[in-house]
Amino acid sequence: MAGVSGLATPWRLHAVLPRSLANGPGARYVVWSQGCTLACPGCFNPETHAGARPETGGGSPFRTVGEVTEAVLAEAAHLDGVTLTGGEPLEQPAAVAAFCAEITAGSGLGVIVLTGFTRREIEADPARTAAVAHADLVIAGRYNAGLRLARGLKGSANKEHWDRTGRYPAADLDAVPELEIVIGADATLTFTGMHEEKFA
């Protein structure tokens, strides 16, 4: 288990979705980080770019790793895993590392990380490397609008399928729906998945 300091790590989030079928195989808890500086031309999530750090703005309040972990584990019996996306999850690597360590410690949940950093960039940086240490699968690399794909959890064809444990082979990802519409208890609609009409 990560220590208390790991659970207390602040984490700026854009949104969460407790159950999704369009962000990886099976039912998944989806966590969208707030903040991204990678500036991929044609990004379809610009509202997630404003800062992960208080001094750079951004509209979302911080939560702690412990709060998010508790919320996910409360749903664990109904989930296959967790998908971390954004924004850019690896621009808050300490929070992601602590969260993934907690989530994978005995819950049986799988972890998928969708990131704009390339595998080379991740492996060259100790903090980013630690952040994906407990991930089963990382979909890595900048979004390239000219190579748009929207299949297999890849927004564009150049993205790398970095299979770290064999839990999520590429064939399973091809079966993930491109678009999902979730109707909330308050009748709000959430659009999610790789389709370009999706929710952020």
Ligand code: SF4
């Ligand atoms: S890494 Fe993702 S969120 Fe960031 S600019 Fe690129 S596509 Fe957008």
